[in-house]
């Protein structure tokens with residue numbers, strides 16, 4: 001008599017623990033309480049935020065939609081994206097590196113535009129201050145990155161995170177989006193910290209936990225919606241990529257963004273146009289011990305990608321990670337099925353915050 005059961009009862013669905021409805025997190029306190037993220041409002045001086053928005057709108061003219069093979073067809077990302085490296089100031093890390101994306105070698109990346117480099121200094125300060133408040137996971141990077149002084153002169157505390165690369169995304173209108181995913185850990189390593197700056201039209205950032213297999217009958221995942229406004233920073237802290245997926249869903253409506261001044265170079269009587277565009281910049285720390293030259297290659301001779309074992313993550317002392325073939329994303333959907341468990345000692349990774357290896 002299923003017709004007589006209450007529509008949302010566990011019994012009517014046939015399985016699983018009760019589900020909680022999606023929760024919208026509108027304040028920094030709510031974000032910190034419910035997710036492995038923190039939200040920081042009005043992060044940049046307003047003039048810099050608007051100037052950077054205009055810079056990135058201009059830059060985005062050349063950005064591409066990512067394409068890859070999924071099973072037997074090519075799919076195209078419903079938004080545009082690009083990759084930047086910070087001026088190679090230290091160890092030549094970027095000069096020598098061959099960058100790959102979705103299983104294909106990419107052109108040498110562009111350098112941070114001036115306004116992005118300026119913004120990055122504010123963001124590094126906030127990220128380092130936040131990280132110092134949190135306890136660290138054993139597999140996080142355990143040493144000060146090389147030459148912190150050049151970018152953080154007035155920091156009195158040690159620098160534990162540096163943004164040496166950034167990926168940027170542009171979402172136009174209500175329908176451009178990115179589906180649920182976790183960020184590849186190939187070069188940022190386990191328990192990475194990712195700092196995500198939002199500019200322009202506010203969009204919802206959605207998070208959902210991946211419940212480990214052995215907890216599925218005890219609890220179910222909840223969806224969290226975080227509206228990210230112009231000039232806000234969302235930090236995905238260590239463990240976010242191991243435990244949660246994230247996406248930018250399409251929306252029914254958005255509010256146009258009205259910049260506080262017209263584009264640089266416009267005539268004095270021009271008023272600022274309105275935009276339906278959101279720009280996102282995710283600042284990342286490519287770890288020296290996960291330098292592209294150290295990425296294992298699969299039998300297709302393409303660098304593997306590194307992913308956590310999200311579903312069985314509590315089976316060992318530490319989360320397990322896999323190196324897997326990614327060639328199939330480009331090669332007509334055909335990869336070599338190569339995989340191996342990451343072995344930090346055998347691969348010579350570290351130093352780690354937990355002092356392993």
Ligand SMILES: O=C(O)CCC(=O)C(=O)O
Nearest residue numbers: 167169183196248280282
């Ligand atoms: O646009 C965003 O806020 C998220 C972008 C993202 O998830 C990514 O670039 O990996």
Ligand SMILES: [Fe+2]
Nearest residue numbers: 181182183246
């Ligand atoms: Fe992401």
